[in-house]
Amino acid sequence: MSGADGAVPATSGPLLATRGLTRHFRIGGLRGHTLHAVDGLDLTIAEREIVALVGESGSGKSTVARLLAMVYRPTSGEIVFRGQSVSSFKRRRDLLGYRSQVPMVFQDPFSSLNPAHTIGYHMERGLKLHRPELDREGRRSEAERVLQLAGLVPPSAVLAKYPFELSGGQRQRVGFAQALSFKPKLVLADEPVSMLDVSIRIGLLNVMTSLRDDQHVSLLYITHDIASARYVSDRVLVMYAGHLVEHGPTDEVLHQPLHPYTRLLLSAVPDPRAELKVTSSDLGEPPRVVGPGEGCRFRWRCPLAQDVCGRVTPRLQEATPGHAAACHVTVPGPAAGAAPAAQGARLPGDA
């Protein structure tokens, strides 16, 4: 394994946790606004757990993935991976070690592979970088092993193929195989199936659950499709406008959604078996995250919004153990928003 891994003792805590993770972007030239992509996010991911991060475009979920993958540096807050703060990694070796343990699978299988090279080349490159201990033979057998795990058979034939010879679903399996070849602890999967046909998606989702069950890998599954989140995940985190608005065990969140936004998401899932109930007036417009100020960021779209929602940002409150939501109306806290320090005390996932 990589150098960083040797230095990090396995702890009994969560595999990965973030504390007050925040990322702002400066936009708009001279006038200068700040876009709050992610604000004060506390999340935990345990070992062998699939956590679904659900939200619509602009909710900041992809920014979270990029922060965790260290594509972006956080504006503030920290990421703790196996007990060590990731921002303390300065040396290339440590960063590389982290990245091999927390690889990312991208959304678009059509642009994430180089059309001029074979699958074997793509596998080889990653292995050379992240698994320097392997020799040529070792790399080949490792590549075949992970391709097989991702459901690509026969692996030796797949290695010789070019991306155009594979379907979208197969290419995305290559993405998972690549991630898997680094011996990861946590795979960040940013909308891995949204570009695929509905009929192909299930196969990929099944690959994800088998990675958890057989390879003991955790996954952060980022999606806007709450139905597929339910199919694979152990826990669901719902994000809106850079805030975590609800989290809890998957079935609990889906069957007793606390936050109005979660309810909106659920109502938008097309169910061919049900009658069309709502002709919702909600446009699905992206959240206002440029200079949002104080207050609940969902209030403009919220059917339950009250005065307090415009004044005080709601904090996550546990309704039942492990299931929390940030809403003044559905989960009125004892002192809604009165104690900013209270947030630190209630780490999401502290079940």
Next chain:
Amino acid sequence: MSPQAPLPPPSAAEAPDVAAPRTASGPVLSVQDLSVSYWGGAGPARAVDQVNLELAPGEFVAVVGESGCGKSTLLFSIAKLLTPPAEVTGGQVVFGGQNMVAMTDKQLRAVRWRGMSVVMQSAMNALNPVASVRAQFADAMKAHGERRKDVVLARSEEVLRMVGIDPVHLSSYPHQLSGGMRQRVMIAMALLFSPELILMDEPTSALDVVAQRSLMVQVKQLQAQLGFAIIFVTHDMSLVSHFSDRVVVMYAGQVVEQSPTRPLFDGPMHPYAQGLLEAFPSVYGPRVPLLGIPGNPPDLAQLPQGCNFNPRCPRATDRCRAESPRLVELGDRRVRCLLYEPGGTDGAKP
């Protein structure tokens, strides 16, 4: 409703010269035995295989199927947007009394946008990233004969309002808009000339569920208001379940099932349609492992013997491997499966 002098719809412009007697309730579009092939090294790949489709005015028809089933090719051939190596090898597309397949570019110019417009899948790629929305709207209108600046501006503002976007966004560039807004801008653009028919190629596939839902609701409302017909191509069958009047399921270039929407979702007949419907994880039902449809769609240049779907079909029999099924008419539905033909698959009825 349009501020510009409305042109007579192309349908009324000329007396029908081929087929389809045009009455008030006649079809707006009639696709007859249309076949399209892609010419490649492995021989012709038949992406559209003798497809028949009629569209009544104001009707919403969804065409569903997996990638590579020919659904987008069908749409492109209707719009006459095919480029080599794709070629129409047979049949015709009658729109407004004219056969689109035989039209010259000049004739097409009169039909496109005014009679029929297309909303492409990826609005990010379909919109020009270095031109404002206003410039692109003006460009489209200029290309189709409307040059008066005030008319162009008024109409641009009007269509943007129709799709629920504040006209201030006329000066926005595509990157400043969200995915949902870009897709709405595309739809607004398609509405510039109030066409009779709008072809939509997976317009919502890049959107998340909430935006997707709202876009569908909006399209439906606009349709009720303006009365255009829609052909909506998608791989996500559940998406159209509440919005389309009719669904056409395609597999390997062929129509395998065609049905009014509700009966199809209540009881899909073709095993492929059944498989498609079962590929959706449910939000409320029991959490059961799903399989989707095993395997991949066939190579269109090397189709299997017999029924195209037989290698993936859970109910395939020897007869399916030998004999190609016909499209059987059953009431207002049509299905291409031996299960529904006389003799069935060894007498086994579904």
